[in-house]
Amino acid sequence: MESKISIFITCLVFAAAFQLLLPVSEASLKVGYYKSKCKKAESIVKSTVRSFIVKNPGLGAGLIRMFFHDCFVRGCDASVLLDPTPANPQPEKLSIPNNPSLRGFEVIDAVKAELEKQCPGVVSCADIIALSARDASLFLGNISYKIPTGRLDGRVSISAEALQILPAPSFNLSQLEASFASKGLSTAEMVALSGAHSIGRSHCSSFTSRLYPTIDPTMNQGFGSFLRKLCPQNAAVDGVVPQDFVSPNKLDEQYYKNVESLTALFFSDWSLLTSGATLNQVDTYTKVPGAFKADFANAMIKMGSINEALPGSPGEVRGPTCRAVN
Numbered sequence: 001m002e003s004k005i006s007i008f009i010t011c012l013v014f015a016a017a018f019q020l021l022l023p024v025s026e027a028s029l030k031v032g033y034y035k036s037k038c039k040k041a042e043s044i045v046k047s048t049v050r051s052f053i054v055k056n057p058g059l060g061a062g063l064i065r066m067f068f069h070d071c072f073v074r075g076c077d078a079s080v081l082l083d084p085t086p087a088n089p090q091p092e093k094l095s096i097p098n099n100p101s102l103r104g105f106e107v108i109d110a111v112k113a114e115l116e117k118q119c120p121g122v123v124s125c126a127d128i129i130a131l132s133a134r135d136a137s138l139f140l141g142n143i144s145y146k147i148p149t150g151r152l153d154g155r156v157s158i159s160a161e162a163l164q165i166l167p168a169p170s171f172n173l174s175q176l177e178a179s180f181a182s183k184g185l186s187t188a189e190m191v192a193l194s195g196a197h198s199i200g201r202s203h204c205s206s207f208t209s210r211l212y213p214t215i216d217p218t219m220n221q222g223f224g225s226f227l228r229k230l231c232p233q234n235a236a237v238d239g240v241v242p243q244d245f246v247s248p249n250k251l252d253e254q255y256y257k258n259v260e261s262l263t264a265l266f267f268s269d270w271s272l273l274t275s276g277a278t279l280n281q282v283d284t285y286t287k288v289p290g291a292f293k294a295d296f297a298n299a300m301i302k303m304g305s306i307n308e309a310l311p312g313s314p315g316e317v318r319g320p321t322c323r324a325v326n
């Protein structure tokens with residue numbers, strides 16, 4: 001009897017310890033978290049994001065990429081939004097993968113300013129990024145999904161971490177798989193999320209290694225010659241080109257068609273053709289209407305659940321600005 005009791009107590013202790021190890025706010029993330037706290041929160045995000053995207057659809061692409069870059073580094077905690085300070089001169093936003101390419105910061109500023117007017121100190125910047133990316137997916141792709149909220153904002157942002165963690169356009173399939181697996185995302189989710197490369201732009205410097213001195217044999221040679229004209233070797237200015245020349249502002253399956261015709265910009269895009277499973281998935285997205293969009297929505301929700309907050313220091317709701325910790 002005594003040993004049964006001690007086994008029971010041991011189990012309780014393990015269960016309690018396991019609870020402590022769980023990411024702090026995971027349990028509290030829920031769809032409609034702000035309904036009771038700031039009724040208009042989600043509609044304010046939506047109308048503000050819409051007002052920017054109608055003027056410049058590229059900002060919608062920026063917001064979707066911002067969500068990815070935020071969630072991969074220290075979880076979805078808005079660490080990507082923190083400006084440099086004397087105490088922290090090199091935050092994530094100044095890292096090579098983010099600077100100067102990441103855009104949409106002014107949209108987040110505008111959303112936060114509006115929310116602070118209505119409900120000061122209530123809506124976290126991490127949730128603003130997640131909701132903005134969701135709304136950008138709706139406006140650019142007619143992709144609609146509900147995303148749980150209740151994230152907290154982090155207080156730490158380190159440039160070197162972004163460089164180390166974010167996948168590079170030179171990655172092969174196993175490097176991409178390892179990168180996403182380290183964040184709890186499957187290869188299939190990685191393939192679905194890569195469809196975001198059907199919108200927005202890239203700087204020439206992200207792919208010129210595929211153009212010079214010779215055009216990468218994994219790239220369509222005619223496409224390579226065309227890109228060479230847009231991205232001359234040793235140009236004084238780093239130019240930009242659309243990710244998808246066919247429908248640059250539409251979040252859709254065209255990316256997968258580009259991958260198959262070897263007219264996607266990055267080696268990492270081409271890498272999706274290098275295993276049977278990923279090739280099959282790419283092919284399915286080009287053929288089965290709606291398959292990509294459904295998977296993309298689910299993978300965005302999953303990416304939004306990455307939480308690396310340490311037990312005991314869950315974070316804060318930043319205010320009045322998303323650019324500085326409280």
Ligand code: HEM
Pocket residue numbers: 058061062064065068101102103167168169170171176190193194196197199200201202203204205206243266268
């Ligand atoms: C699979 C690994 C990935 C790699 C190696 C990668 C790499 C890149 C690179 C190099 C650029 C161009 C940056 C520039 O030079 O301006 C870019 C753009 C972009 N990426 Fe990715 N990316 C990946 C996954 C993702 C994911 C998961 C998303 C979001 C779900 C995403 C969304 C975007 C968007 C929307 C753009 C265009 C941004 C704009 O127009 O401002 N990427 N990506």
